[in-house]
Amino acid sequence: MTLNARTADRHVLYEEAVQCVEADLDFFSKVFKKTRGYAPHTLREDFCGTASLACEWVARHEENRAWGVDLDRPTLDWGIKHHLSRLGDDQDRVTLIEGDVLASPSPAVQVTAALNFSYQVFKDRKTLLAYFKNAYSGLADDGMFFLDAFGGxxxxxxxxxxxxxxxxxxxxxxxxxxxxxxxxxxxxxxxxxxxxxxxxxxxxxxxxxxxxxxxxxxLWTLPELQELILEAGFSRADVYMEGWDDDEDEADGIFKKKTRAENMAGWVGYVVGIK
Ligand SMILES: C[S@@+](CC[C@H](N)C(=O)[O-])C[C@H]1O[C@@H](n2cnc3c(N)ncnc32)[C@H](O)[C@@H]1O
The missing domain is CATH 2.20.200 (Outer membrane efflux proteins (OEP))
Known part of the structure; x- marks a missing residue:
């Protein structure tokens, strides 16, 4: 079928253009293993949308379980049709919750992710802090909280x-x-x-x-995010910035922990809260 404005599915276009759930999960696993010395097996995807990250997590390992939380029923249903269904019996290890991330408890997990800047929907300090406190209390004792951020x-x-x-x-x-x-x-x-x-x-x-x-x-800044993560109770808030490939003249997809960075025209990073 010809791809055009009439035939296209906006979720397919979004996932292909915006998300790289494999790279996100590789990053979480690497940072978690380096910090704790072992691999995590439970993940909560806040603002999960189509739950593509949660499903990829479950597909990666038979012990992995995932919870996804999103307000939007039609988007969750799209995820059930296109992602959960492909997991066969393994979809039992994914639980989707239709609800507000501020008020949707799930069992304690080792990794909570809020990606593609979705937490920026919370526009005041009080609400973002309440969200970070919820994320903190929803984590197991060894839990880690991953956000992404953009700026420049x-x-x-x-x-x-x-x-x-x-x-x-x-x-x-x-x-x-x-x-x-x-x-x-x-x-x-x-x-x-x-x-x-x-x-x-x-x-x-x-x-x-x-x-x-x-x-x-x-548009929250990195210092605000780090301060609020610490205020929510996390023991550390680390920033990982994406590197730049001078030969290709583009971001290189490699995120390194930094305390100083060049303020480029555009940058993407992760903020990691460690319980
Ligand atoms: C930018 S999309 C993120 C989709 C996907 N997780 C990603 O990383 O690309 C934001 C999603 O957050 C959901 N959302 C917005 N506010 C929310 C809230 N308070 N609680 C739960 N979900 C929310 C929207 O329904 C939407 O699906």
């Missing part, structure tokens, strides 16, 4: 960034042709760091899926 000089500007997404084979074996992903920062308010962003997709036939996703967030 261009993060506080109105701008668009286009990226061509190469043809890919989806986990169900289907072929996804090339398309263009567009990240638009539509507004930024320096007074309260309110940022509104849209994701659009553009196709070979010229058609566009405009505002496929919209985010109305507060």
């Amino acid at each position: 000089t261009e993060s506080m500007e109105e701008n668009d960034e286009d990226r061509r997404i190469s043809p890919a084979t989806r986990p169900d074996g289907s072929r996804l042709p090339a398309y263009t992903y567009i990240w638009e920062q539509a507004s930024f308010n320096p007074i309260d760091h309110n940022i509104v962003c849209h994701i659009h997709f553009k196709f070979k036939d010229g058609s566009k899926l405009k505002k496929a996703f919209t985010y109305d967030w507060r």
Whole structure:
């Protein structure tokens, strides 16, 4: 089938362009093992959306269990149809909870992840702290909390960034042709760091899926995130920044623990709270 604005599934386009759950899980496992000396087996994916991360976690090891929490029923249902179903009997090891991450307890886990900046939906200090405290209390004694963050000089500007997404084979074996992903920062308010962003997709036939996703967030800074994580009770808040490949002139996908970094035009990092 031709891929265009009429035929495309926005969740497929999003997952392929935005997420790399394999790299996220490799990073969590590496940092956890280095810190604790053994591999984690339980994970909670907050703001899980289609639960692609939770399902990949369960697929990786027969002892792994995952919980996913999201407010949006249709998105969870999409995840059940496209990700959980592929796990066969192993889907018993994934539990999806339709609810607010602020009020959806699950059994204690070793890893909690809140990715693709989703926690930025909490715009005031009091609510973000309440969320971090919930994350803390939902972790086992050896638990670790992983967030991602973005920033840099261009993060506080109105701008668009286009990226061509190469043809890919989806986990169900289907072929996804090339398309263009567009990240638009539509507004930024320096007074309260309110940022509104849209994701659009553009196709070979010229058609566009405009505002496929919209985010109305507060752009939190790394010092604020570290301070709030510590205030929530974590013993440490470490920052890992992505490196830069000078030859390719692009980010290299390697995250290293840092206490100093260059403020580039755009950067991505993880903040890790250690219980
Ligand atoms: C940016 S998407 C993240 C999807 C996916 N986890 C990822 O990493 O790409 C944000 C998701 O958070 C969900 N969400 C927003 N506020 C929430 C809340 N308070 N509690 C639970 N889910 C929430 C939305 O329904 C949406 O699916």
